[in-house]
Amino acid sequence: MSNVKKFRDEAFHRQGGLCWYCGRRMAAASDKRSNRRTAEHLLAQCDGGEDVAENIVAACWLCNTRRHTSKTPLSPQAYQDYVRHRLARGNWFNPKGGVAVGRDATRGSS
Secondary structure: OOHHHHHHHHHHHHOOOEOOOOOOEOEOOOOOOOOEEEEEEOOOHHHOOOOOHHHEEEEEHHHHHHHOOOOOOOOHHHHHHHHHHHHHHOOEEEOOOOEEEOHHHHOOOO
16 A cells, blocks of 8 residues: 555544545545545645645545646635535535535534
8 A cells, every 4th residue: 555545544534534625424535436535635746745644634536626626726724614615605516416515514524
């Protein structure tokens, strides 16, 4: 197992199985759904971020990919705030059902 996968899985357990950004329960990394867990570098490798435990959190595929679609991605904390704000308003898209993920998705997350 690579260090990145090891750190991702450690972060997954430390986070109680919840996405660092949206707080939604995550599936196995091998799952094909949008809530599968991925390793998210808080400081991107292209910006000098390293493959160390302190720089890697577990994030669902949807949040991870959406963060990086912007020409200038938000910082991890700003993006987490943005996602949680959208969740609180009930409009964070859930592609499986095509409906918003509600407030309960963030319960128990930090």
